[in-house]
Amino acid sequence: MADFEWYRSFCNIYKHNSVSEAAKTRMMTQPAMSQHLASLEAEVGEALFIRTARKMLPTERGKELYSQLAPLIESLEEATMNFRAASLPTITVIKIGTAHEFYVEKILPRLHQYDFRTITLFGTASELLEMLKEDKVDIIITSQKVQTPGIEYLKLMDEEFAIVAPSHYEIPDTDDLEAREQWLSAQPWMSYGLELPIIRRIWREHFNKRPQIRPVHVIPNLHMILKAIGNGTGLSVITTYLTNEDARINTKEIYEDLKVKNELFFAYKLKHKHLPQIREIMAVIREEE
Template identity: 70%
Template sequence: MVDFEWYRSFCTIYKYKSISEAAKTRMMTQPAMSQHLAALEAEVGETLFVRSTRKITPTERGKELYSQLAPLIESLENTTMSFKMASLPTQSVIKLGAAHEFFSEKILPQLPKYNTCTLSHFGTAEQLLELLKEDKLDILIMSKRFPAPGIEYLKLMDEEFVIVAPIDYEIHEFDNLKLEEQWLSEQKWISYGLELPIIRRIWREHYKKRPEIRPVHIIPNLHMILKAIEIGMGLSVIPTYLLQDSLKAGKTKVVFKHLKVENELYIAYQLKNKHLPQFHEIISVIRETKMD
C-alpha cells in the first residue's frame, strides 16, 4: 500500500532536483528521503529519476506521475491548512527584512496600503536570513537564495545596475573593450565594500576578469554613495531604481550604458506562514511594486 508521504517526498525531490535539498525542505534525513523514493519506485514498478553525480533528472514516467500528483497534493495541503487556520491566532504584526536602500525606495512608500502593523529590520542577506530562520522575521527581500528547511522563495523582480559618474565628469569613448577597461581602472572609485560587490560582477561579465582597482572610499550605503558621486568624489555602481531622480536633476550620468548587470530579487518566507491573510496581503502589495 502506498504511503501518502512517499508522494510528498517524490514531489519535493522533483521540485528541487536533489534528494539532499528535498530532505532539508521536508526536515527529514537524506536516507529517509531516499527510502521514500525507493519504496515508491518499487510500488510503481518503474524508475522515476535518473541519478547523476550532481543532480537527478525525472524520467518520462516520473514526469507523468508528477503532473498527476502535484495538483492533488496541493489541494490536500490547502484543505488541511484551511482547517488549521480556524485555530490560528491572527498575526497582528508582520516583521519585514530588506536592505535599507530597497526598503526606503520601494517598500516604505507602500506601507500606507498595509492593513497591519509592521516591524522592519535591515542588514545583509545572510544576517536577515538568520532572523527569518529564528522566527524574528516573516518576510525577507533578498538577492540570494540560500536553501534552508521550511523557507520558500518567490521571484520578485530584476534590478539593474549601471556605472554612474558626476554630471560634469569627462568620459572618454573607446572602440575596444581593453582600452575601455584600462580607462575605467584608472578612475577614482567608490565601493559598497572592500570585496567590490557588483563592480566585480560588471568586470567579470563584460571584461571576463577581476577588476584591478582600489576604491578611494568604502561607503556601505547606496544613498550615500550616490550623494558622493553627485558631489564629484568618483564613480560607482548604482541600481537604476535609486538613480532616476538624480539623473532627472542633472546631477549624475550613466557611464558606458552597455556595461550593466542584473540582479534577481526574491521574497523569502516561512512556509508555515504561507496561508495567513496578513501575509498574503503584504506579499501582493510588494509584488505589485515595479522597478522604474
C-alpha cells in the same frame, strides 16, 4: 496503494533535482525521503529518476507523472494553507528584514496598505538570514538563497545593476573592452563595501578579471552613494530602480551593455508560511513589480 506524502516528496525531488535538498525543504531526513521515492517507484513499476553524481534527472515517466501531480498537489496545499490561515490567531506585528534601499523604494511607498503593524530591521544578506534563523524577523528580502532547514525561499524579482557616473563626465565612446576597463579603473570609485560587491561581478562577467580598484569612499548606503555621484565624487554601481528621473539630473548610466542582474527572494520560516500577514506583505510588494 500510493501514499500522498510519496507524491509530495517526489515533486520536491523533481523541483530540486536532489534528494538531500528536497529533504531539507520538507524538514525530513534524507533516508526517509529516499524511502518515499523508492516506495512510489515500486508502486509505479519503473524508475522515475536517473541517479547521477551531481543530481537526479527525471525519466520520461517521471516527467509525465510530475505534470499530472504538480497542479493537483499545489491546489491541495493552497486549500490547506487557506484552511490553516483561517484558524490561526491574528498577529498584529510583523517583523521585516531587508536592505535599506529596497525598503525606501519598494515597501515604504505602500506601507499604508498593510492592516497590521510592522517592525523593520536592516542588514546585509548574511545578517538578515541570521535574524530570520534567530526569529528576530518573520520575513526577509534577500539576494542570497542559502538552503537552510526550515526556511523557504520564493523568488521576488531580478534587480539590475549599472555603472553610474556624474552627468558631466566625458565617457570614451568605444566598444573595446580593454580600453573601457582601463578607463574605468583609472576613475575614482565609491563602493558599498571594501570587498567591492557587485563591482567585482561586473569585472568578472565582462572583463574576466578582478577589478584593480581601491575605492576612495566606502559608503554602505546606495542612496548616499548616488547622491555623492551626483555631486561629482566619482563612479559606482547602482541598482537601476534607484536611478529614477530625479536622480538622472546629475547622474547618468554608462556602458549599459555592462549591466549585471541579481535575484531577490522572499525568505521565511516554514512555520510562518500560512500566516495571512506574510502572504499580504508578499502580495503588496509583488504588486509594486
